[in-house]
Amino acid sequence: MSRFFGWVASTFMAITSVAASAEPTEIVVRVISQDAKFVGDSMGGARVTLREARTGRLLAKGKTTGGTGDTKRIMQSSGRSPARATPDAAAFRATVNLAGPTLVDLEVAGAAQSAVRIISQRWLMPGTSVTAGDGWTVELPGLAITPAITMRSGLIVVDAKVELMCGCPITPGGMWDAADYVVEASLWRGERRLAIGPLAFTTVPGHFGGIIEASGGAGIRLVVFARNKKTGNSGFVEIPVKSH
Secondary structure: OHHHHHHHHHHHHHHHHHHHOOEEEEEEEEEEEOOOOEOOHHHOOOEEEEEEOOOOOEEEEEEOEOEOOOHHHHHOOOOOOOOOOOOOEOEEEEEEEEOOOEEEEEEEEOOOOOOOEEEEEEEEOOOOOEOOOOOEEEEEOOEEEEEEEEEEOOEEEEEEEEEEOOOOOOEOOOOOEHHHEEEEEEEEEOOEEEEEEEEEEEEOOOEEEEEEEOOOOOOEEEEEEEEEOOOOOEEEEEEEEOOO
């Protein structure tokens, strides 16, 4: 009987040891801008966080690094799950230790001011790498907007640089055609809109400008909103306006 219990104990310990031992699991994450290319060094990279979904335990975090990839290969890709990434295409690489089947949360945010967050989930198995094809790829919607304002005789002169989240340029007649984008500036106090005006394309790459009448008083902010008329992809940014 003692030999039997000894066998049970040793078997249990062996099973427990196997369950407790974590295996290194390689993960490659890529972030592709909606309607464009991979997000990498040119825009400061996309912020990537990997967590165990059940417990919230942090597995890895960092930024995508590398280039935007091959334009033709990305923009002319077709078919089911086309391979769009070349070796130089931006990616975040990590090796995490998993002890068992794990549901993982992937959170991605662009580095640009008007970035949004994307959360994706995937089941991972210990030792089974996530590197096939383009890796774990998520699409990041949004447009990056960098505004600048100048006060002039009761008017606000607005210059806004608008670009894809990968930094791809908006140009007249280009792959990302300026004619496809509508950009507007508006002034707000709280939830009340005080004024609004269109911003027209001015210079390459992706500069839109215009004039909006200034409104006095404290708590005024300027909002720049841009969208692609064909895809609906949009971006937003706001900055405070100092009273004069």
